[in-house]
Amino acid sequence: MQDNQFSIFSFKGKMKILHLSWMAFFITFVVWFNFAPLLQMVKETLGLSTQEVKTLLILNVALTIPARVIIGMLTDKYGPRLVYSALLAVCSIPCFMFAFADSFMQAAIARFLLGFIGAGFVIGIRLVSEWFPHNELGTAEGIYGGWGNFGSAAAAFTLPTVALLFGGDEGWRYAVAITGVMSLVFSFIFYRNVTDTPKGSTYFKPKHLTAMEVTSKGDFFFLLGMKIPMYAVLGLLAWKLSPSGIGMLSNTMVYGIYAGLIALYAIEASQVWKVNKGIFTKPVEEIHQYKFKQVAVLNVLYFATFGSELAVVSMLPLFFSETFELSPVLAGMVASAYAFMNLMSRPGGGWISDKFGRKSTLLFLTAGLAVGYFMMGQVGSEWPVWLAVVCAMVCSFFVQAGEGAVFATVPLIKRRMTGQIAGMTGAYGNVGAVTYLTVLSFVDYQTFFYVIAATAVIGFVALLFMEEPSGKIAEVNEDGSVTLIDVSH
Structure with missing residues (x-):
């Protein structure tokens, strides 16, 4: 029964899962936040203006909003082990792209894509909840979130030093590339050592992958309302990049993004309807x-x-x-x-x-x-x-x-x-x-x-x-x- 105790120094059973989960989250945050501490060096090497640097910082968070929703759905469907491993491996690619970027446009695309790695957090929440009982769950999720979140501070402390060790104007490239290697290597370690649930437990999957289920008519409209701020903020980011903001995108492109966001919201609303239309004809059992x-x-x-x-x-x-x-x-x-x-x-x-x-x-x-x-x-x-x-x-x-x-x-x-x-x-x-x-x-x-x-x-x-x-x-x-x-x- 030793495996069932909550001992932070143990690396067996559920504690092994907890430690591997926060390490995976930690690495995603090191990669996601590897730009800010090296900002000055990147700015000089690529000859960026202050506005362009600000744009890169905005792009770094833009994709994370839809990514967290998408990754959450994929985790429920395919299990945390596969989704976390895939995310760590796939996101090492834009990390390497950023390390070897030699123009603002290349750096911008890489930073935008790297927003996806910020969604890793969601995967571990489900994984930890599968392994820990309700009376330990808060502590376990807190350790996962807190220690993993520290990856951003760790990046700030270590990456400038790593860049200096390699020396020269290009030192930052090595520092960024190393975080990509960490992400890639750990994806294999994670896949080899983790299972979605303890032995004998069932991994429950949602009936639908395309939209969240609700169980009452009022909640159907509530869900649609709660989706709006997520689209509104993406519109706000587009406005910040418009000529009224920092002028990275033309007005035509920004209006195109607005139209795209409205269309996406309409598509998502139709998916929510498809998944939940049954509640309008037959109430969901109370249980x-x-x-x-x-x-x-x-x-x-x-x-x-x-x-x-x-x-x-x-x-x-x-x-x-x-x-x-x-x-x-x-x-x-x-x-x-x-x-x-x-x-x-x-x-x-x-x-x-x-x-x-x-x-x-x-x-x-x-x-x-x-x-x-x-x-x-x-x-x-x-x-x-x-x-x-x-x-x-x-x-x-x-x-x-x-x-x-x-x-x-x-x-x-x-x-x-x-x-x-x-x-x-x-x-x-x-x-x-x-x-x-x-x-x-x-x-x-x-x-x-x-x-x-x-x-x-x-x-x-x-x-x-x-x-x-x-x-x-x-x-x-x-x-x-x-x-x-x-x-x-």
Whole structure:
């Protein structure tokens, strides 16, 4: 029975799966964030303008929004082992493309395609949920998310050094290529050592791959409504690249993208109808029902937590250097304290969820999030630097523990659709990041922090409508028998 204990130092059974999962996620984040720390070197080698660099940063996140939804669906259908291995192997190709790019256009295409690797996170959420019981699930998902997420900070610390070791103007190319090799090699390690479920367990698949199932008429319209912000944000990204923004795309191309997004939404809406039209003629049995509002609330909370984390991580060094007149190196080190919190905060949020319940934990953390960002909005040059850093770290704890608590809840809604639900919630994190960064381009730092605090308050109100996951989830086996999965103590 040794394999069944939750021991972080074990590399057997479910713990082996957990360790391999966070390592895979860690590598996806190293690859996804391998550009920012080498930005200056890339800019000089390729002779890029500041606008072009900004464009590359936008392109890096653009594809992640639809990718998380698509990867979630594929994970539910084909299993995490195959999908994670394939993602790591396939995404090493645009990584090598970026390493050997010699023009802005080549770099832009590579960065756009690399947005896909940002979807890796969703796969591990489903895999970990297959291996851990509900009373350990929050902690396990928190470790997976927190330690994997640290890949972005690890890239920031190590890649500039690696580039310097190779030396010369082209050092960054070797540093980027090494991350591609890591991704490719680990795809084989992962495939050889992981199984989708423990021996004897069933891997439940959704009935449909093309759209999420809902179980009531009201939820059908709710789902269609919750899809709109994901398309709107892609439209916003196109606008940022238009002549009104940074002028990378012509007006004709941007209008083409708008038309394409409207057409895609119409296609997706028709798929949602195809998959769910049965509920308009015959109600779903109560045992198989779930409430889509649970998913919607988690989407809003992830918008505020992970969305604000991505946005704040990218602006915090500049905020500290401008507010306190610090050198860029010192400002970077101070700001990195925010990312360091991930190692403990996200597992902490999951652990608190396991111990004290999902809803109460989320209410506490969301309230802390609102207060934390309100305090960040108060920070000014008259503050001592140490107090501003403490304020950022406290805020960071609530942000990342909140992320842990969100994904402690995601796998308890409907097991066979965990990948789809995680994909949608994860995508909302990116929707949040793009929204907040767009707000930042129009307002000062103080207003930016207040806007995040306000969305956290909206999240808190939404949470009041969420129900604590309880009882059991019913899933149907291939032979028609029903398996009940515990989701509460």
